Amino acid sequence: MAFLRRLGWYLVGLSIGLIFLVFFLKKKSGEEGIEFCYLxxxxxxxxxxxxxxxxxxxxxxxxxxxxxxxxxxxxxxxxxxxxxxxxxxxxxxxxxxxxxxxxxxxxxxxxxxxxxxx
Structure with missing residues (x-):
């Protein structure tokens, strides 16, 4: 049962991270164009x-x-x-x-x- 609980929390965190990543990358490639200037x-x-x-x-x-x-x-x-x-x-x-x-x-x-x- 402990393994299933840890797996559940892992999947919750992974899904939140994926949602954030999709939102951020969509904003980067959209017309607003977030620009990363590291070089x-x-x-x-x-x-x-x-x-x-x-x-x-x-x-x-x-x-x-x-x-x-x-x-x-x-x-x-x-x-x-x-x-x-x-x-x-x-x-x-x-x-x-x-x-x-x-x-x-x-x-x-x-x-x-x-x-x-x-």
């Missing part, structure tokens, strides 16, 4: 997407396109080897996407797009 690339891009976007005055007009910049900040890969992540007050990042390289400064409240190279 440095994801964390840097998520932080940059949360700041206001400004453009350097030397940047050509053809690159002052927010859709282009959004593509860099969602699908880009940060080149940490060539980026200056230790500078103060703004860190400089090089982000690669589709053969182009974006150079941006990430300050406390804003990001400044400096240049885009092919």
């Amino acid at each position: 440095p690339n994801c964390r840097v891009l998520k932080d940059m997407r949360s700041k206001t976007l400004t453009f350097d005055e030397n940047l050509p007009e053809q690159y002052k396109d927010t859709l282009l910049i959004k593509a860099f900040l969602t699908d880009g890969d940060v080149d940490f080897g060539n980026s200056d992540t230790k500078s103060e007050p703004c860190k400089t990042y090089l982000i690669e996407n589709e053969g182009k390289v974006l150079k941006a400064q990430s300050c406390a409240e804003k990001i400044v797009i400096q240049e885009i190279n092919n």
Whole structure:
């Protein structure tokens, strides 16, 4: 009888855990999209997407396109080897996407797009 009681409690806990897991994973894959950023690339891009976007005055007009910049900040890969992540007050990042390289400064409240190279 003790085994059946333990098995019952195990199944109750397992079912509660499964319900929680289904709810959580459905929310993650839904339109609300809970995003898990554990890797440095994801964390840097998520932080940059949360700041206001400004453009350097030397940047050509053809690159002052927010859709282009959004593509860099969602699908880009940060080149940490060539980026200056230790500078103060703004860190400089090089982000690669589709053969182009974006150079941006990430300050406390804003990001400044400096240049885009092919």
